[in-house]
Amino acid sequence: MTAAPIYLDNHATTPPDPRVLAAMRPFWERCFANPASVEHALGREAEAAVEEARAAVAALIGAEPGEIVFTSGATESNNLAIKGAARFAAAQGSERRRIVTVATEHKCVLESVRELRHEGFEPVVLPVDGQGLLDPARLAEALSVPTLLVSVMAVNNEIGVVQDLAAIAAAAKAAGALFHSDAAQAGGRVPLNVREVPFDLISLSAHKMYGPKGVGALFVRRRPRVRLLPLFSGGGQERGLRSGTLPAPLIVGFGEAARLAAAEGRLDEGRAAQQRARLLARLSAAVPGVRENAAKAPRIAANLSLTFPGGADAQAIMAAAPGLWVSTGSACSSASVEPSYVLRAIGMPEAEARATLRIGIGRFTSPRDIDTAADLLAEAWRRTVSSTVEQATAE
Secondary structure, three states: OOOOOEEOEOOOOOOOOHHHHHHHHHHHHOOOOOOOOOOOHHHHHHHHHHHHHHHHHHHHOOOOHHHEEEEOOHHHHHHHHHHHHHHHHHHOOOOOOEEEEEOOOOHHHHHHHHHHHHHOOEEEEEOEOOOOOEOHHHHHHHOOOOEEEEEOOOEOOOOOEEOOHHHHHHHHHHOOOEEEEEOOOOOOOOOOOOOOOOOOEEEEEHHHOOOOOOOEEEEEOEOOEOOOOOOOOOOOOHHHOOOOOOOHHHHHHHHHHHHHHHHHHHHHHHHHHHHHHHHHHHHHHHOOOOEEOOOOOOEOOOEEEEEOOOOOOHHHHHHHOOOEEOEEOOEEOOOOEEOOHHHHHOOOOHHHHOOEEEEEOOOOOOHHHHHHHHHHHHHHHHHHHHHHHHHHHHO
């Protein structure tokens, strides 16, 4: 019997928890009504389930339920936060035009900020150090010019680095700027509390925390009130910020995923830390010279960004280990595979970036999975390096 593939790509997406699927099922089959159809009992039941889920998502970050706006995912949440805040400020005649972000942000944040240049805003993209961390001095320099918004992600999706959000938020607020954080990779993994840290806006995604794809949320602070212009027009759902029929099954699944993350997140991280150490130790013994990236930075336990030695190519390693599902640090386009901009931002040479794999340990990863994955990677690396040497000799 062929062994089942081992999934270690949990930063790309997580498998839905069976408890999430069970919570969603009645809202696909029995209670399928539109949550806005409050004229009848089925609609009111769907509405009540949506509000219960809203409360669970809010509780995950210490927010009030009324501060949670449901969206289609973190990409939409990030666009709504950045563009919505900028356009509202412009409509009110604000003279602040600077929007500050970081070179290692997700593409949807970087592109949202850059697109606002065409609307008269000033994008400022700050560099990071070799560990992927933002230098407070560089942030302070950027904030010396009146700034509208600072957007810094909580946990990097490639290298797992955790930024000092409390210090960054404090600096932004002291400068009179709004503070937004893309927390898609942080929800359920690191503590986030909007009553302890002065976040104005936080983006979340259900499918990064064992929930369904197609649903996310944006925290929008109510006191002091943060104002946004919606991205599109419609029936006025979600405080007028995100019109459209609410997908009750997805939202219910998101709520259950958030509830589980709040209850079990620390246990998940504890298990991930043990398995991460186990994988790194076993792989280091089998592959001399393999390097963990951003090893000195604060990080989530579930992430490993590894650069392989000997001229190995990460794509080739993946091809040589078909029983293991991981990912590279590269972004694919229709024409070519380019080295990851995140790895370039931390100063990694192109050849090393092409030899880098991203490993994401998840809730359902077992110790046996870890041992097998290490063995598969080591064998794939040996075969890849051997093939590279043979090709060089032949040439």
